[in-house]
Amino acid sequence: METRRLRMLVELSRLGSMRAVADMLGTTTSTVSQQMAALADDMGTALTEPHGRLVRLTPAGRRLAEHAVTILTAVETARHDLAPGSEPNGTLRVAGFATAIRAHLLPIVTALTTSHPRLSILVREHEPAEALRLLAEDATDLALTYDYNLAPAAEDPVVRATALWTARWGLGVPARADIRPGSTLEVFAQLAGQDWIVNSRNTADETVIRTLASMAGFTPRITHQADSLDLVQGMITAGLGVGLLPMGTATFPAVRLVPLTAPDVELRSYAVARHGRLDWPPLALVTDLLVGRSTTGSQSRHLP
Structure with a gap:
């Protein structure tokens, strides 16, 4: 049983598409299909079945994928266990x-x-x-x-x-903004009409904002994106909106950091x-x- 085929099976269980597996491993879809067929022959049972225009794992395929994680882990352990306790190099x-x-x-x-x-x-x-x-x-x-x-x-x-x-996070708003102290949802409710700034390379910030806004009873208007929090502060200074900022960070003169509590943002x-x-x-x-x-x-x- 070739570990390369087991790796393909694990990735197929994770990605759900032979084309996606081929793209990730830098090979062709036909190669992935051939290797999955060969692995099925090795095991003596079908590992995939048609699912519309795609394929999905059979119960046996899912079970083998679970074993494959353990097998591949053991192979990796053996590979890096040649010199246990040796000086890191x-x-x-x-x-x-x-x-x-x-x-x-x-x-x-x-x-x-x-x-x-x-x-x-x-x-x-x-x-x-x-x-x-x-x-x-x-x-x-x-x-x-x-x-x-x-x-x-x-x-x-x-x-x-x-x-x-x-690290605790708060909400960056214009320093002149009239925000009454309160819980996170009370603070968010006061800013329902604002534009919101989120991360341009990660969706987690936006998920947090949308979740809290929904709990506060509104849908946030996501308008601007920035990866650098320096730039987020610049946008807030320019009046382009509000956005999450880490508590304790040095703020620009025109930016105020409002704590978010109950629920906290961490x-x-x-x-x-x-x-x-x-x-x-x-x-x-x-x-x-x-x-x-x-x-x-x-x-x-x-x-x-």
Whole structure:
């Protein structure tokens, strides 16, 4: 039984389309189809069945996909267990959002230059969905991601997320705005007629805003998008709308940060890696160091 075929089966169970599997693995749909047929021959049972113009896994296919996750994890563990306890060395690829890199990873990189000179860390800045896609494609080893308590990320059995720090968020409004103190929903209700600014590269902020607005009894008018919170503050200053901002961030003179409580809005950060690689010394070392730094205080995304 070839592990390549098991990998295709796992991705087919996750993506639901042979074309999507082919695109992700850099091959052709016909190749995926042939490999699935060969795997079915190996197992002596049908693993897929027609579903409209697509295919879906049979009960046997779903069960084998569950076993395949365990099998592939064991293979990855064996691959990275050749030198247990050895000095971390080689290249660790990390993809993550800007604040996690700036406030947490870069100080670690600087320290490791002296303490572990044989370890090299390759850094790429990406929003969570982008970083997780790179992890699925084996284009990175560690993804630094975040979600919100009001917009939790979907669970993926192929990876393990290690909790890092959390950060409270508030609402950035023009400093001159007449906002009466109150609960989150009371604050939102006062801004029902405003334009709203959301992240241009991640939908979590928008999900939080839409959820709270719905609870407050209105549909928010989402108009502007920006990835940098510096730019979000610039837009608020220019009168283009209001948007979520991390509590404790330094605000522009024309921007006021309104606390959001009951319900609170909390960003939660994670270090995410594929099962089977968690004991690889470079990955284990950097993850442990990130966890250690997270206990020293909260940081928020894209600080100016």
